[in-house]
Amino acid sequence: MLKYEIGTQLKEIRHQAGWSLTRAAKETGVSKAMLGQIERNESSPTMSTLWKISTGFHKPLSLFVDNLLVGVDDDKVRSTHTTFTSHKQGLKAKILFPFDPRFGFEVFAIKLSPEQTHLSEAHDKGVFEHITVVSGQMEVCIKGRWKKLKAGDVLRFTADQSHGYRNMNKTIHAEFHNLIYYS
Amino acid sequence: MLKYEIGTQLKEIRHQAGWSLTRAAKETGVSKAMLGQIERNESSPTMSTLWKISTGFHKPLSLFVDNLLVGVDDDKVRSTHTTFTSHKQGLKAKILFPFDPRFGFEVFAIKLSPEQTHLSEAHDKGVFEHITVVSGQMEVCIKGRWKKLKAGDVLRFTADQSHGYRNMNKTIHAEFHNLIYYS
DNA sequence: TGTATTTGTGCGTTATAGCATACATTGTTT
DNA sequence: AAACAATGTATGCTATAACGCACAAATACA
Numbered sequence: 188m189l190k191y192e193i194g195t196q197l198k199e200i201r202h203q204a205g206w207s208l209t210r211a212a213k214e215t216g217v218s219k220a221m222l223g224q225i226e227r228n229e230s231s232p233t234m235s236t237l238w239k240i241s242t243g244f245h246k247p248l249s250l251f252v253d254n255l256l257v258g259v260d261d262d263k264v265r266s267t268h269t270t271f272t273s274h275k276q277g278l279k280a281k282i283l284f285p286f287d288p289r290f291g292f293e294v295f296a297i298k299l300s301p302e303q304t305h306l307s308e309a310h311d312k313g314v315f316e317h318i319t320v321v322s323g324q325m326e327v328c329i330k331g332r333w334k335k336l337k338a339g340d341v342l343r344f345t346a347d348q349s350h351g352y353r354n355m356n357k358t359i360h361a362e363f364h365n366l367i368y369y370s
Numbered sequence: 371m372l373k374y375e376i377g378t379q380l381k382e383i384r385h386q387a388g389w390s391l392t393r394a395a396k397e398t399g400v401s402k403a404m405l406g407q408i409e410r411n412e413s414s415p416t417m418s419t420l421w422k423i424s425t426g427f428h429k430p431l432s433l434f435v436d437n438l439l440v441g442v443d444d445d446k447v448r449s450t451h452t453t454f455t456s457h458k459q460g461l462k463a464k465i466l467f468p469f470d471p472r473f474g475f476e477v478f479a480i481k482l483s484p485e486q487t488h489l490s491e492a493h494d495k496g497v498f499e500h501i502t503v504v505s506g507q508m509e510v511c512i513k514g515r516w517k518k519l520k521a522g523d524v525l526r527f528t529a530d531q532s533h534g535y536r537n538m539n540k541t542i543h544a545e546f547h548n549l550i551y552y553s
Numbered sequence: 554t555g556t557a558t559t560t561g562t563g564c565g566t567t568a569t570a571g572c573a574t575a576c577a578t579t580g581t582t583t
Numbered sequence: 584a585a586a587c588a589a590t591g592t593a594t595g596c597t598a599t600a601a602c603g604c605a606c607a608a609a610t611a612c613a
Contacts, residue, residue: 193417204494208561218602223562230600233570234376235414241471245497245552248471252435288424288431311387314428369428391591401572406591413570416600 193237194228196251200244201226215243277303283364292368297352299325299361304353310346313370318342323361325354336363376420377411379434383427384409398426460486466547475551480535482508482544487536493529496553501525506544508537519546 201211201222212219216239224230232240241248277300286293299305306328318327324337328351329344336342344350346367354361384394384405395402399422407413415423424431460483469476482488489511501510507520511534512527519525527533529550537544 207559209559220562220564220603221601224600227562231416231418233414233416233600234420236601237417238471242469245469245474245476246471247474248435249432252431286425286428288421288429291428291430293428390589392589402591403573403593404571407570410592416570419571 192228193232193251194226197222197240198226200246200250204244211243215240217243278305286369291370292366295365295367296321297363297365299323299352299354299363301354301356301358301360304351306349306351307346309348309350310367311369312347314346315368315370316344316346316350317364317366317368319364319366321362321364323354323359324356325352325361325363327352375411376415376434377409380405380423381409383429383433387427394426398423400426461488469552474553475549478548478550479504480546480548482506482535482537482546484537484539484541484543487534489532489534490529492532493550494552495530497529498551498553499527499529499533500547500549500551502547502549504545504547506537506542507539508535508544508546510535 201208204211206214208219208222211217211222215222217236221230221232221236222240225232237248237251241251279298281296283294283296284292318336318341320336320338320340322338324335326333326335327342327344328334330348333353334342352363384391387394389397391402391405394400394405398405400419404413404415404419405423408415420434421431424434462481464479466477466479467473467475501519501524503519503521503523505521507518509516509518510525510527511517513531516536517525535546
């Protein structure tokens, strides 16, 4: 169960060099059996052996680590509108896109019950929140001031400060998306 | 025996985030025991767990892989002028600096016996050889032409072609350094 | 067309990454 | 100072990365 398809990268580099597994094993000091399983994504190499590999190929480590948008395969539809996780009182949140180091952001969908307020702690420097209101209306608090948002409205702010969301309506829920970007 | 000190990097990132090992374990999904040994460079993480770590910290993978010039510690002197390895006929070579993916080059010292010729196969594209003659005199063959070099002379050429070195002198050895850069 | 030789993969064993738990140490509280 | 909570470390166990060897298929060679 590998999220990280480094094997494809290795196979390409090896073929490009015109090396056999035996040759690669000789140059890198890693057994060809292991190199084989790594290429087939059957095994997740340790940093130690990855170092040996990049050394043997006379290539920088980043070459094996970067450009790995190959294994994304999110082209199959995931249904998220059924499962809402993380039930705090009056606030339901579910993950639309979990954080992925290759992209640097994560996206939540959040439902605020009527007359509910949620305060959030400050995040690290370089974190940006992107609010998109889907339905209902809500308010976001930044630097002590509550800003009104209605369906379709968007808002971006630096999240390295305490902030909050609330739904002042007495009957209808508010739903919004929150894209959190980490730089 | 880790060449790759990724632990130091992790420790710094964790401290910078103000997280305890317990907190980090919770966020990343990696046990705090494991995080501990990784930080102490007692364990070389697999790419799989390194992915979990970078995900949990909301940081790109490159942050843990790059900027690792910390563990170089070549400030202790290695004596190389005694041990000459790789004895081909009439050619003695020793490694001054082995290839390191962080730098991208390796350096050899080569001794050519009198009246000796050595031919080398073409390397990959993007490989450069840097010749520095230390003592004696020698000739380097590029594109079929032999170029004369004497002590103190230097020469750089693209190594994606067959080339050769020879010492035409009848009595004295020739010694030169060869820095091979892989781009 | 047999016969080597080289290719990659499968198998059993060993080394080690990874986990859960318990422990010792330090810092906080009342 | 006693009691408490939080820190990072040490311990035993399980999962798996890594190895050496042997095998089957493909390729080269005669």
